[in-house]
Amino acid sequence: MPPALTILLAAAFTVAACVAAGKLLLRVMRVRFHHGEAWLFAFVAGAACWSAVVFALAAARLARRSVFLAAGVLVILAALRWGRRSTQSPETLPPRLSRPWKVVFGVVFGAFTVLYFFNALAPEVSPDGSTYHLGLVARYLREHGFTRITTSMYANLSQGMEMLFLFAFAFGKHSAAALVHFAFLLALPLAMLAYGRRIGHARAGAVGALLVYASPLAGVDGISAYNDVAVACVLFTLFYLLEIWEKDPRPGWLAAAGLLAGFGYALKYTALLAVPYALGRVGWTLWRNRRPLVRPLALTGACALLMIAPWMAKNWIWLGNPVSPFLNQVFPNPHVRVSFEQEYARQMRHYAGLSSYWAVPLEATVRGEVLNGFLGPAFLLAPLGLLALRRREGRQLLLAALVFALTYPANVGTRFLLPALPFVSLAMGLAAWRWMAPALVLAHAVASWPSVSRSYCGHYAWRVKDIPWEAALRRTPEERFLAERQPRYTLARTIEEHVPPYGQVLVFNQTPNAYTSRELLLTYESGLGNLLHDILLAPRLMDEQPVRAWRFSFPPQAVRKLRVLQTASSAPGEWHVREFRVFHGEAELERKPAWRLRAHPNPWDVPLAFDNTLVTRWRSWQSMFPGMYLELSFGAPQVVDAVKLECTPDQGPVRLQVEAETAPGVWKTLATQAVITERRRPDRLRRAAVEEVKARGVDYLLLYESDIVAEEFWKQRRRWGIAELAHVRGARLYRLD
């Protein structure tokens, strides 16, 4: 079978399974839609269910092609038997589009559908799609389901969309997954148009739908293995369902709304707001109409929880943090460091290159370079949508836009505006005067067409650039297209060639792991990655800075436990200890297996301060606060008279004191002043660092020329004890010997 056809069938099979699941679900919920709505709602609600089914299969380690095939066929057959017609009422949606608007809609929608379809069908080259979205999907398929992954924070995010990708990927690989996301891109404007008709403003529906559909960012995101357009589609469908429920208050609508609200969270954490939105709107409507609140709210909340709980439980069981990789201070764990989370959150709020938040409107609509994509210049007219406040529907739309944009400040990338975009677009459609609407739509469509948009957007703006017919139909070999469009693809294949199966490669930068079966351990994606990065940077750090020893001396005495307490007030900067040594006289006490070590915070890394090497260290991995400590219990009274901490100067303004436990629970301060001395680092630290990395199961290292340590590793490779295996496209792959 031609590869392109296989891909199409795989995506179609996934979408069909979603629709079938949706038909069955909506039948159980006893809700009926107007003609023209039923398929859309079946697809979106069914996607939620099918995603949950795939989750269950992956959790049961049944993520296999054969199982997926059987499950998909079963659900389709069941829907054909029991789901047909049952969800569709005989009524049709009023009013229809006028003939001129039908032409406008058909031409714009058709042209962009051709553009998007061939891009979605072409080999997947998107930055996140070819790295973690599909990298994890490929891994789940290889391992037949979920395994405990602690080395990638992206594996901890909710992955409702990835579950649909997984199903499609099993049959059609990367492009099939992208096509599934494209199905949401197709569904969204059709749902918006249907909504416009339902509220009696078909023209507004068409305007809003085309503003979203032709938007360059919605397009490029929707044809990639991402999830933002799916989130926008689900949130809009939720809004639409609640609109219907307000006129037809049957509990089935609320169950469906609850599932969709929860599915929003399952797709992306930032869509969690769907749950309070749904509960708030239901509660407000019931309260205003003086109807009972509890049962409908409990139904909505319980259905939302059904979709949310599996993801929270997975993280809770495996990582100890139900909302990993966030809230690590509330749910402490060794897998995501608090300092990383804080730095990551800061970077998401302040994209490099963004001069000020005043630059966001132009960047998000026209330039698109700094915030990774642009919506199209037409959205500079978004304030026009405020005129829709005159109508009830307009107020509802703008309220939803406001709620779903609330998370935007947490990540100012343009993609994070997409959940609010359908509501803003419809409000613009409602507000636009009769003469203005077609002009707005046509101007937006022309300005968004790739050959036009390239004239005003930033050179590196993320966007659809052309129609890759040849690549989509696989007349151009996938390898060639991928090597041209995704420069790091070649590296992934080089890794596949040089690294044996199950080999782990440490990388400092995103690499398309969707195209290699080897595990890539990215230094910033996990606690382990952070630690390995810290170890490899230690020798160079100590080339530039001396090793500093803090020696606390006190009269000899027998103690059961020793504790070094940090007493300085909260301040930026961390506290760390490379080695914690205890003395009696001139002799250092030999570390014994009966000793017990504790630390607060970050108790998991305390052994690193007692392993007799300077390349590792215990770090607080969060800003200093008073009360941090390292503690050593001897198990029996032990005579000691000095404690020496070996550190490097790269830490906060710590103030330390040594305490001893003289009786159970009774602590006495032994010393508050230390004699600080400095010395040159010992030899062979580079080699020691490599051995520490190897001891943690990593035998390969990939460095891009832009990585800060690349030159150091290349020039000093003999001292590190590493061998170059390949030098491809500005990156070097090393083996740690």
Next chain:
Amino acid sequence: MAHKALYPLGLILLLLFSCGAPAPESYAPPLQRRQPPGVEPRPVGSFVSMSDVDADAHIVRDVSPGGDGSPWRWTFQRPELRFWVESVERQRLVVEFVIAENTFKQTGPVTVSFSVNGRLLGRQRCPKPGPYRFEKAVTSEWLRTDDFTMVTAEADRHWVAPEDGARLGFILSRIGFVR
């Protein structure tokens, strides 16, 4: 009735806030690491910047001592440096250097000759003061992987210090072999 519906919510919250990765009460000291055996391998590589920690190890003669991390060093009469290349194939000698304005006033245009293992590789004419970059492919027969590769760079005119007769050539920044 209403408050009963809140029980599951309370249970969920209780479960959530009991989260957190289980931390062992305490750890025993880990296996004690030892210094890796053997001596520090030769720090000479195939390319060096004058600011590198190991730059001195590459210098055979006639390059001013560093130690302050400065990226530039004066060369004298006949500077010579040594390199260790891993492969003889597709190597190019790259030299980045500067003709200083002060010395140029006395010397005028300078030509610098570059030799690899005693064989003349090429010349760089420097008609005015400023930065220069010499880059030229080196035939594989001139190189070896079992011993040092020696590179000399000699200016045809030198600035002579009036006080002690010291002869300064050019200011060296980066030198070595790249592929």
